Amino acid sequence: MAGAAGRLLLAGAAAATAVEVAHLAPAAGRLTPARRTVCRGLAGYGSATHVALTFDDGPDPRSTPHFLDELDALEVRATFFLLGSMLERAPVLGRELVERGHEVAVHGWDHRRPWWPDPARDLTELRRTVGTITEACGVRPRWYRPPYGVLTSGLLRSARRTGLRTVLWTGWGRDWTAHATPASVYATLRPQLRGGATLLLHDSDCTSAHGAWRSALGALPRVVEHCRERGLWVGSLREHGLA
Numbered sequence: 001m002a003g004a005a006g007r008l009l010l011a012g013a014a015a016a017t018a019v020e021v022a023h024l025a026p027a028a029g030r031l032t033p034a035r036r037t038v039c040r041g042l043a044g045y046g047s048a049t050h051v052a053l054t055f056d057d058g059p060d061p062r063s064t065p066h067f068l069d070e071l072d073a074l075e076v077r078a079t080f081f082l083l084g085s086m087l088e089r090a091p092v093l094g095r096e097l098v099e100r101g102h103e104v105a106v107h108g109w110d111h112r113r114p115w116w117p118d119p120a121r122d123l124t125e126l127r128r129t130v131g132t133i134t135e136a137c138g139v140r141p142r143w144y145r146p147p148y149g150v151l152t153s154g155l156l157r158s159a160r161r162t163g164l165r166t167v168l169w170t171g172w173g174r175d176w177t178a179h180a181t182p183a184s185v186y187a188t189l190r191p192q193l194r195g196g197a198t199l200l201l202h203d204s205d206c207t208s209a210h211g212a213w214r215s216a217l218g219a220l221p222r223v224v225e226h227c228r229e230r231g232l233w234v235g236s237l238r239e240h241g242l243a
């Protein structure tokens with residue numbers, strides 16, 4: 001990633017030409033210690049005793065309340081990367097996320113892929129999303145994760161100017177496909193359930209196959225149990241000890 005900030009492009013979840021962010025890890029071996037730290041932080045590597053649980057694409061009144069109840073039952077707090085356009089339609093649910101102990105973060109105003117660089121638009125949309133989250137949820141978000149994990153120099157710069165730190169993920173459950181099941185999501189995640197991991201799941205199917213969120217929801221108990229059996233804490237990004 002050295003020197004590539006100007007044209008950094010990381011394709012992520014659901015992108016046809018996906019480059020898994022986990023690929024950052026071997027690449028980081030060739031970097032200076034300072035840049036390696038930046039890359040690991042960008043990917044979401046945190047404390048060796050902690051696993052960060054994150055959800056993208058909500059809040060969605062059809063699905064997010066089920067996640068809130070399941071997370072309560074598991075006594076786990078998570079980070080929700082919100083879409084401003086979704087929150088605008090369900091502001092009360094955004095407030096409820098915070099009231100029930102979870103962290104809210106920025107996923108963007110909508111789920112567009114930035115095919116054409118437009119730094120002015122990026123900054124405007126991020127500011128709008130931060131404003132909407134702050135007003136609806138009562139807290140100012142700290143983290144940013146662009147849709148599909150696609151980062152451009154304009155998005156990175158806009159995030160910094162908006163006071164956001166960009167965090168992607170180290171492991172995903174491929175929970176967005178029509179064929180995903182709780183078992184498939186757990187099986188996909190299992191090799192990635194290590195200390196320091198940041199897990200990506202979705203609490204809404206607004207950009208996924210209809211009903212796909214049920215696979216992520218159903219996988220949660222096994223994911224949490226797996227981590228706890230290995231002495232790992234599961235929680236939000238604010239507890240993740242990102243360098």
Ligand SMILES: [Zn+2]
Nearest residue numbers: 056057147148
């Ligand atoms: Zn997304």
